[in-house]
Amino acid sequence: xxxKQVGEYTKRFLYRLFAEGVRDDEFIEQFLVGHDVEGQxxxxxxxxxxxxxxxLDDLLSEARDDYELLWLQAPGRLQEGNIPPKKxxxxxxxxxxxxxxxxxxxxxxxxxxxxxxxxxxxxxxxxVLSGRVLSEEQAMTFLSSPLAAARGKPDSFKQLRIxxxxxILDTNYQVEETQDGFGPYxxxxxxxxxxxxxxxxxxxxxxxxxxxxxxxDDIRILRRGRAVVLLPHPHEENKVVGASQDxxxxxxxxxxxxxxxxxxxxxxxxxxxxxxxxxVPEYPVRMRYMTVRRPWVMSRTTIxxxxxxxxxxxEVLEQYRHAQHEILGKTPRxxxxxxxxxxxxxxxxxxxxxxxLLEAWNxxxxxxxxFEDPRHLYQSFTRAVExxxxxxxxxxxxxxxxxxxxxxxxxxxxxxxxxxxxxxTGTFDxxxxxxxxxxxxxxxxxxxxxxxxxxAERANYN
Numbered sequence: 001x002x003x004k005q006v007g008e009y010t011k012r013f014l015y016r017l018f019a020e021g022v023r024d025d026e027f028i029e030q031f032l033v034g035h036d037v038e039g040q041x042x043x044x045x046x047x048x049x050x051x052x053x054x055x056l057d058d059l060l061s062e063a064r065d066d067y068e069l070l071w072l073q074a075p076g077r078l079q080e081g082n083i084p085p086k087k088x089x090x091x092x093x094x095x096x097x098x099x100x101x102x103x104x105x106x107x108x109x110x111x112x113x114x115x116x117x118x119x120x121x122x123x124x125x126x127x128v129l130s131g132r133v134l135s136e137e138q139a140m141t142f143l144s145s146p147l148a149a150a151r152g153k154p155d156s157f158k159q160l161r162i163x164x165x166x167x168i169l170d171t172n173y174q175v176e177e178t179q180d181g182f183g184p185y186x187x188x189x190x191x192x193x194x195x196x197x198x199x200x201x202x203x204x205x206x207x208x209x210x211x212x213x214x215x216x217d218d219i220r221i222l223r224r225g226r227a228v229v230l231l232p233h234p235h236e237e238n239k240v241v242g243a244s245q246d247x248x249x250x251x252x253x254x255x256x257x258x259x260x261x262x263x264x265x266x267x268x269x270x271x272x273x274x275x276x277x278x279x280v281p282e283y284p285v286r287m288r289y290m291t292v293r294r295p296w297v298m299s300r301t302t303i304x305x306x307x308x309x310x311x312x313x314x315e316v317l318e319q320y321r322h323a324q325h326e327i328l329g330k331t332p333r334x335x336x337x338x339x340x341x342x343x344x345x346x347x348x349x350x351x352x353x354x355x356x357l358l359e360a361w362n363x364x365x366x367x368x369x370x371f372e373d374p375r376h377l378y379q380s381f382t383r384a385v386e387x388x389x390x391x392x393x394x395x396x397x398x399x400x401x402x403x404x405x406x407x408x409x410x411x412x413x414x415x416x417x418x419x420x421x422x423x424x425t426g427t428f429d430x431x432x433x434x435x436x437x438x439x440x441x442x443x444x445x446x447x448x449x450x451x452x453x454x455x456a457e458r459a460n461y462n
Contacts, residue, residue, distance in 0.1 A: 006032075009041035016060055022067045023405075025420045026439055031063055083287040083303070086322040100284045100315050104264065104308075111263055112279035118259045121274055127154045128248050130165045133277040141169050142249075142275060143233060146188065146211025149243035150198045152251055162194070168248070201228050201242055210247065214240040229253045234272040264308070284308040285319040289327050299390035301327055335387050338369055342377070343384035354378055403452035417451045418443035424451060 006014070010032065017028070037059060044055035098106075115121060125131060134142060142148050145168045157164040167190070176187040186198040186209055200207045201222060208218050214230070222228045222242055229250040233239040243249035249271075256270035265273065269280045286306040293299040303323050307316055325331060345364070349357055354374035361377060362370050371377040386392060402413045405424070411417070416434045417426030420443050427448075428434040434445045446454060 007038040009045070010038045013037050013041065013056065013059060016056070017063055022063060023423045024067065024425055025423045027067055031066065035059065080288065080290040083289055083323045083326050085283040085285055085287065085319055100311055104281050104284050107264065108279045108281040112273065112277070115260060115263070115273065115279070116277070120255045120259050124251065124255055124274060128164060129275070130163060134275050136276060138169055139272065139275040140235065141171060143241055144211060146186070146198050146209060147196060148248045149210030149241065150247050151196065152247040201244060208242065210243055212242065214242045218242070231271060232268040234268040284311050285316060287319065287323045289323070297389070297391065303327065339380065339384045339387060341365070342380045343388050346381045402448050405455050411448050411452050413448055415448050417446050417448065419446050419451060419454060424455070
């Protein structure tokens with residue numbers, strides 16, 4: 001991005017944004033495309049200085065939030081997902097005491113009967129499903145049908161003397177890509193005389209049609225569309241069904257929300273119930289995890305439990321222990337005070353050599369634990385870092401810096417960076433890793449020492 005091509009107000013915004021650590025050129029360009037920074041700040045400044053500062057703070061806050069989300073979504077930095085519950089029957093439970101899952105299944109059978117009498121569900125099954133429920137195979141076909149994800153008026157089928165369900169379940173059609181005055185569309189053709197036109201869910205750089213496989217990037221784009229419904233697939237992990245809001249699948253999602261929103265069942269399994277009559281409740285203890293990694297600094301995982309109020313405390317404890325084992329692969333041990341003391345002591349004396357640290361430790365802690373060799377102290381410290389911060393420090397040395405950029409942010413030694421026209425991106429552990437980044441096509445791959453020199457040259461030139 002060339003600063004000479006932006007207005008004065010945008011330059012002020014960028015200066016503040018750079019100072020807060022957001023220096024990714026590609027992100028900044030996308031943000032400026034989607035926001036009239038120059039116009040918004042100029043209009044606010046015309047009112048008074050207070051309005052200007054308020055508008056500037058709002059834009060900076062939105063940019064920081066968007067950048068943090070982008071950072072977390074980078075490969076390897078954020079992982080999250082569900083943790084399957086432990087359903088094994090405990091042998092110590094008295095035979096006359098029902099387990100948590102037994103109780104939940106009984107509730108499910110009861111609620112299935114109640115939901116089957118709901119007027120919205122009855123109407124949908126009558127108008128769309130020909131007054132019946134579908135087999136598993138038919139339901140899977142229904143959820144993957146571009147017609148079910150794009151059309152939602154049974155009367156239009158009746159005028160053609162076509163049963164909507166029969167047409168939705170008929171997968172013997174040809175797809176033709178074409179366009180007209182309204183833009184591109186897909187033509188689904190059954191035989192010689194029947195066809196249906198399908199418009200994109202959202203017109204972006206990549207056309208996304210009803211019935212397409214939805215990727216995580218597609219989800220972020222489609223959420224901007226107010227008339228788009230995103231429904232997780234009931235039986236295909238990591239697959240999402242995208243549909244127009246007024247389509248049959250859109251109506252299905254709306255009925256689940258209105259008629260079954262309070263039930264102990266997920267949205268996707270609520271849709272599955274309406275289609276098939278199979279009521280699969282959520283387990284009374286639902287667990288999710290999220291792991292966030294910041295290179296060389298920290299890795300932490302949180303576990304979130306959602307628990308029905310009637311679940312016995314011993315069941316909650318067992319499920320939490322199960323979740324810990326699933327995430328960590330073991331039962332975590334308590335941290336010893338001596339280990340924590342080593343962690344804090346070494347971090348407070350980062351500039352000292354390991355020999356100096358050894359002598360200082362033995363002098364400050366004469367009652368122990370005493371170390372006879374710097375390697376022993378180092379080993380104790382690395383274990384402490386793994387326990388406390390969840391990462392392994394660089395073997396045998398600190399993560400050193402070779403300089404800073406113009407904003408005072410560190411440039412780390414023995415790392416690699418991408419130098420852009422007006423900024424840089426990093427760090428990378430190797431030139432190969434930097435080359436694998438898509439932004440490398442318009443960047444120069446530099447070692448940390450080279451980056452410091454080049455940034456200094458730019459600063460002197462400007």
